[in-house]
Amino acid sequence: MLELSEQEIAALLLSLKIAGWSTLLSCPLAIIIGWWLARYEFFGKALVDGLVHLPLVLPPIVPGYLLLLCFGHNGFIGKWLYQSFGVSLAFNWKGAVLASMVMALPLIVRSVRLSITAIDRGLENAARTLGASPVRVFFTITLPLAAPGILVGAVLGFSRSLGEFGATITFVGNIEGETRTLPLAIYTATQVPGGDGPAARLVILSVLLALLALIISDLLNRKLYRNAGR
Numbered sequence: 001m002l003e004l005s006e007q008e009i010a011a012l013l014l015s016l017k018i019a020g021w022s023t024l025l026s027c028p029l030a031i032i033i034g035w036w037l038a039r040y041e042f043f044g045k046a047l048v049d050g051l052v053h054l055p056l057v058l059p060p061i062v063p064g065y066l067l068l069l070c071f072g073h074n075g076f077i078g079k080w081l082y083q084s085f086g087v088s089l090a091f092n093w094k095g096a097v098l099a100s101m102v103m104a105l106p107l108i109v110r111s112v113r114l115s116i117t118a119i120d121r122g123l124e125n126a127a128r129t130l131g132a133s134p135v136r137v138f139f140t141i142t143l144p145l146a147a148p149g150i151l152v153g154a155v156l157g158f159s160r161s162l163g164e165f166g167a168t169i170t171f172v173g174n175i176e177g178e179t180r181t182l183p184l185a186i187y188t189a190t191q192v193p194g195g196d197g198p199a200a201r202l203v204i205l206s207v208l209l210a211l212l213a214l215i216i217s218d219l220l221n222r223k224l225y226r227n228a229g230r
Contacts, residue, residue: 003201004201004205005198007176007185008185008198008201008202008205010176010177010180011180011181011182011184011185011202012182012205014093014177014178014179014180014181015162015181015182015183016162017093018093018096018097018100018161018181019100019158019159019161019162020158022097022100022101022104022157022158022161023104023108023157023158023161025097025101026101026104026108026157027108027150027154027157029105030105030108030112030153030157031112031143031146031150033052033105033109033112033113034108034109034110034111034112034113034115034116034153035112035113035116035138035142037049037052037109037113038112038113038116038117039116052105052106052109053106053109053110054106055102055103055105055106056106056107059166060103060164060165060166060167060170061166061167061170063099063102063103063166063167064099064166064167064168064169064170064171065170065171067095067098067099067102067167067170067171068090068170068171071089071090071095071098071171072090072171073088073090075090078090089172090171090172091172091173091175091178091179092172092175092178092179093172093178093179095171095172095179096164096168096171096172096181098171099164099167099168099170099171099172100160100161100164100167100168101161102167103160103161103164103167104156104157104158104160104161104164105157107153107156107157107160108150108153108154108156108157109153110153111149111150111152111153111156112146112149112150112153114149115146115148115149115150115152115153116142116146116149118149119141119142119145119146123141123145124137124141127140127141148221151217151220151221152217152221155214155216155217156217158213159209159210159213159214162181162182162206162209162210162213163182163183163206163210164181164183165183165184165187168181168183168184169184169187174187174188182202182205182206182209183206185198185202186199186202186203186206
């Protein structure tokens, strides 16, 4: 039985909060991008696809540094947001959500794109010939059939957000109670004398959360495919 301290519980709850918001905000954007890449051919598609997936191959500190340059207090976007709306993203949990979104979005987009590509376009064309509008076809045909892939992508994005470290610590720092998520709490514990016990507890907790997310994803995925008759 894991006996977590108040600081460790706070890190866990903050991680779940950030991962939840990151997934919630990423999914609509990922669905649009994935559908666009799956259904349309256009000049520069390879470049767009590369830019979307770039965070997967870059060192995480690079996206974090770019976020700091753009959304930091002196960044051209961050400075405008603060002066115009009083919104600050650097060094708070909202910035951690943004960093997690940047790192998780490619996984969700990839899953959504593959799922939509696998859909028989004849079903969509048949619906259009019967008078359905493109919007109705998308919401009644494409989206339901792509649901398993979207779900898998969402779970992968959630798990990736739970494990995000490099971009987060670069952009928003390691502030207890504000930006110190599970990975950052593990890092902090390993840097102090006698921190092996807390680090081990948090590592076990992280593994259990990731494993639970994958199991839930697999169960829901199977159920959706059975309901869809696939």
